[in-house]
Amino acid sequence: MAQPMIEFRHVKKDFNGQTTIKDLNFTIDQGELFVLVGTSGSGKTTTLKMINQLFVQTDGDILFAGKRIKDYDLRTLRLDIGYVLQQIALFPTMTVRQNIGVILEMKKVPRKEINRRVDDLLEQVDLDPEKYRDRYPRELSGGEQQRIGIVRAMAAKPPVILFDEPFSALDPIVRTQLQDLVVELHQKVKSTIVFVTHDMDEALKLGDRIGIMSHGDLLQVDTPEEIAQHPANEFVEDFFASTVGKNIYETPVDKIMRTGFSVSAPEQIDSPVQVRSNDVLEDVFSKLSNTPIVEVLDAKGQQHVGWIDRKAIISYLSETKH
Amino acid sequence: MSDLIKTFLDQKDQLWQALLQHLEISMIALLIAVMIAVPLAIWATHHPKVAETLLQITSVLQTIPSLALLGLLIPLVGIGSVPAVIALVIYALLPIFQNTYVGIDEIDPSLEEAADAFGMRPIQKLFRVELPIAMPVIISGIRTAMVLIVGTATLAALIGAGGLGNFILLGINRNDTSLILIGAISSALLAIILSALIRLLQRMSLKNMLISVGVLIAAIAGGVGVQSLSKPVEQITVAGKLGSEPDILINMYKDLIEQDNPKVKVQLKSNFGETSFLFNALKAHRIDIYPEFSGTVLETLVKDDSTKKLSEQGTYLKAKKLISQQGRMTYLEPMNYENTFGIAVKRSFAAKYHLKTISDLSAIQDKLHGGMSLEFINRKDGMVGIKKAYNLDFPIKSMQPSLRYEAIKKNDINICDAYTTDSQLRQLDLVTLQDDKHVFPPYQGAPLMNDDFAGKHSKVVDSLNKLKGKITAKQMQEMNYEVNVQKKSAAGVAKTYLVQHGLLKAGE
Numbered sequence A: 001m002a003q004p005m006i007e008f009r010h011v012k013k014d015f016n017g018q019t020t021i022k023d024l025n026f027t028i029d030q031g032e033l034f035v036l037v038g039t040s041g042s043g044k045t046t047t048l049k050m051i052n053q054l055f056v057q058t059d060g061d062i063l064f065a066g067k068r069i070k071d072y073d074l075r076t077l078r079l080d081i082g083y084v085l086q087q088i089a090l091f092p093t094m095t096v097r098q099n100i101g102v103i104l105e106m107k108k109v110p111r112k113e114i115n116r117r118v119d120d121l122l123e124q125v126d127l128d129p130e131k132y133r134d135r136y137p138r139e140l141s142g143g144e145q146q147r148i149g150i151v152r153a154m155a156a157k158p159p160v161i162l163f164d165e166p167f168s169a170l171d172p173i174v175r176t177q178l179q180d181l182v183v184e185l186h187q188k189v190k191s192t193i194v195f196v197t198h199d200m201d202e203a204l205k206l207g208d209r210i211g212i213m214s215h216g217d218l219l220q221v222d223t224p225e226e227i228a229q230h231p232a233n234e235f236v237e238d239f240f241a242s243t244v245g246k247n248i249y250e251t252p253v254d255k256i257m258r259t260g261f262s263v264s265a266p267e268q269i270d271s272p273v274q275v276r277s278n279d280v281l282e283d284v285f286s287k288l289s290n291t292p293i294v295e296v297l298d299a300k301g302q303q304h305v306g307w308i309d310r311k312a313i314i315s316y317l318s319e320t321k322h
Numbered sequence B: 001m002s003d004l005i006k007t008f009l010d011q012k013d014q015l016w017q018a019l020l021q022h023l024e025i026s027m028i029a030l031l032i033a034v035m036i037a038v039p040l041a042i043w044a045t046h047h048p049k050v051a052e053t054l055l056q057i058t059s060v061l062q063t064i065p066s067l068a069l070l071g072l073l074i075p076l077v078g079i080g081s082v083p084a085v086i087a088l089v090i091y092a093l094l095p096i097f098q099n100t101y102v103g104i105d106e107i108d109p110s111l112e113e114a115a116d117a118f119g120m121r122p123i124q125k126l127f128r129v130e131l132p133i134a135m136p137v138i139i140s141g142i143r144t145a146m147v148l149i150v151g152t153a154t155l156a157a158l159i160g161a162g163g164l165g166n167f168i169l170l171g172i173n174r175n176d177t178s179l180i181l182i183g184a185i186s187s188a189l190l191a192i193i194l195s196a197l198i199r200l201l202q203r204m205s206l207k208n209m210l211i212s213v214g215v216l217i218a219a220i221a222g223g224v225g226v227q228s229l230s231k232p233v234e235q236i237t238v239a240g241k242l243g244s245e246p247d248i249l250i251n252m253y254k255d256l257i258e259q260d261n262p263k264v265k266v267q268l269k270s271n272f273g274e275t276s277f278l279f280n281a282l283k284a285h286r287i288d289i290y291p292e293f294s295g296t297v298l299e300t301l302v303k304d305d306s307t308k309k310l311s312e313q314g315t316y317l318k319a320k321k322l323i324s325q326q327g328r329m330t331y332l333e334p335m336n337y338e339n340t341f342g343i344a345v346k347r348s349f350a351a352k353y354h355l356k357t358i359s360d361l362s363a364i365q366d367k368l369h370g371g372m373s374l375e376f377i378n379r380k381d382g383m384v385g386i387k388k389a390y391n392l393d394f395p396i397k398s399m400q401p402s403l404r405y406e407a408i409k410k411n412d413i414n415i416c417d418a419y420t421t422d423s424q425l426r427q428l429d430l431v432t433l434q435d436d437k438h439v440f441p442p443y444q445g446a447p448l449m450n451d452d453f454a455g456k457h458s459k460v461v462d463s464l465n466k467l468k469g470k471i472t473a474k475q476m477q478e479m480n481y482e483v484n485v486q487k488k489s490a491a492g493v494a495k496t497y498l499v500q501h502g503l504l505k506a507g508e
Helices: A043-053 A074-081 A097-107 A109-125 A141-155 A172-189 A200-207 A225-228 A234-244 A253-258 A281-288 A308-322 B002-010 B012-045 B048-063 B066-077 B081-105 B107-115 B123-158 B165-174 B176-202 B206-229 B243-262 B275-283 B296-300 B312-326 B347-353 B358-367 B374-378 B382-388 B401-409 B422-425 B450-457 B458-463 B473-484 B490-500
Strands: A008-014 A018-028 A033-038 A059-064 A083-086 A159-163 A192-197 A209-214 A217-222 A273-276 A294-296 A302-311 B234-241 B264-271 B289-293 B329-331 B343-346 B371-374 B395-398 B414-418 B430-433 B446-450
Touching: A008 A043, A008 A200, A008 B296, A018 A043, A018 A217, A018 B312, A033 A043, A033 A172, A043 A059, A043 A159, A043 A192, A074 A083, A083 A141, A083 B107, A097 A141, A109 A141, A109 B312, A141 A159, A141 A172, A159 B296, A172 A192, A172 A200, A192 A200, A200 A225, A200 A234, A209 A225, A209 A234, A209 B275, A217 A225, A217 A234, A225 A234, A225 B374, A234 A308, A234 B264, A253 A281, A253 A302, A253 A308, A273 A281, A281 A308, A294 B458, A302 A308, B002 B012, B002 B165, B002 B176, B012 B048, B012 B081, B012 B123, B012 B165, B012 B176, B048 B081, B066 B081, B066 B123, B066 B395, B081 B123, B107 B123, B123 B206, B165 B264, B165 B401, B234 B243, B234 B275, B234 B329, B243 B264, B243 B289, B243 B458, B243 B473, B243 B490, B275 B289, B275 B296, B275 B446, B289 B347, B296 B446, B312 B329, B329 B450, B343 B347, B343 B401, B347 B358, B358 B430, B371 B374, B371 B401, B374 B382, B374 B395, B382 B458, B422 B430, B422 B473, B422 B490, B446 B450, B450 B458, B473 B490
Parallel strands: A033 A192, A033 A209, A083 A159, A159 A192, A273 A294, B234 B264, B234 B289, B371 B395, B371 B414
Antiparallel strands: A008 A018, A008 A059, A209 A217, A294 A302, B289 B446, B329 B446, B343 B414, B343 B430
């Protein structure tokens, strides 16, 4: 098995003599999109900030690419870890281009190469370089700013990128767009991503694996499907269940697929009714009222993802109460 | 208004020079203050507890009255531009320090966190993130400091640093509103223009800003360099006390010296200050020559225990001997006129009470309201001696020399001190009362210089000795009147006298 990218070994963290994190042990694999989810005060952000040593653990070891983080030169380590902040924190006196290029410049990348890479990155997040590269952050909307925040963290192609609740201040539509963007970029660049959120839906949507934290403890680390199907304890179960009941009509099909409620393929079917993974249950309901089973394709309508029928939907919805 | 324009045209050259001097002192002080306060504030942002203390220290410094600060600096660093610059730097520290500290301290912590997380070194963080963000606040602190400096720099004239304050002091001394206005308006305009320039600086990037400041420093250094390079073979500095009479005399010195010594350039520092300033400046070789009175030498500049009354000649010879022994200074031959203290009243007042001598005053003591200069009130050859010798005691207010004449004109006071050559005696129709008990020592003017200077410049000594026995009290009073009342230039009046009396070739 490949070496884990990040490993926590008996990590403890005190703030002013008060223990916030007691004894943390887990690994994050190379290329994984790992989500830490929990309520506020659960210790998820503290855990994240110990990876780039904004907080230094009181006890225990964190391994980065197999080597103890304490043995790294702090600056070298940080240059290898991208960071996206909840407050976005674009530098207000720098243009978009300068913001994106700031780490590249510190790494002494030639100016021409920086400009080329900035334009390329802007295109990847659907912002026209001509229009955006010389703007200042204050001239951008919140969603545009965080797109720049994301590419700023990615610009130097770091092996690890940390996201600290990056979308919690954005409105739901922009949030959804940016979540899709993160998934898309992650597939493209294969960096290891550690993503902190308090939103279980966001965790289920993004995470290859999810770590659920509460009061400084890591309760369960698993795939979205395992967390939904086999919660480790009541807290995890409730945490998942609480997300099911809200906005039933707005729930994307994707969530049902990822949490393991899909069904196997029917024995034979001609030209099945199709939905896309980003369609919401409202669409599916109207379709399932006429046909027993629908085929789910990916968001672009190209790849087959799986099947759902009335029974699958009912058992997903029944997760709200136990 | 036309008065103002005329004075402006008359003084154009001096104004330009004073403006440059003012600018130089202000800019040097501002740059030094920035170089001290900005790094200190940056350092303090990492030490919040020290920052609080530093902020309080700079606030306390700010509250010291500027006049007192200048006075306190004299025994430490002497007179001239050095103490002026130091005082201005001290005043400029608070706004620059405070704004730099606040500007950096109030940066959104998430920006600091981002900079740290991206692996910026502290110095990179400072120049790429902190300073650019805090710059508008820092610049506004520098602007506040600059306005403060340009305003306070007018006081620098009091300690011989020159600048636009000279105009204001001279204006007060001569009771010439136009001069005061020119000094004040120029200083205000300078502040406004500089303020606008700094605002321009604010729009630049940090890099361009540093370049501009670098160019400015180079320009000042270059200016100082060129000044010292372009000095003629020999430069002699002649200074004079406040007022028109010393101003006229030093212009005569200049004309005489330069006529006989073509390779020598004489620099004049008129209205340089009071007696002790000039004497200390001479001792420190900051100036080379200044005209001094024999009585003043004996009374204040040397130690002399005898209280024997001396004649004119006796006073001069004793002064010359003692200053040579005690101060290693050479006191050249005196001029004819005697400018001694006098007690003056209006001619009408004297007639009404039949006043001819100071003794006559004792009969009407209860009707007297005096206004006299602080120096005169406290001198033992001044009011202290008069009170004792004539057994007088009447209320006296201390006033600026020029203000006491204004006061007697308006009948706020009815008796004042005077110098016997003052033009105002004629202008206001005042009479001086005879010193029948001979309290006032004879005061004859003559050039004073250090022995080593006199030794090396025998030709200069010869030139100055041409004034020996020249200029009567009436002539001096007339010249003072021309400068003070008719607003002629001291240089012009001096030249006219010298030419009329065959001491200077006409047309020079």
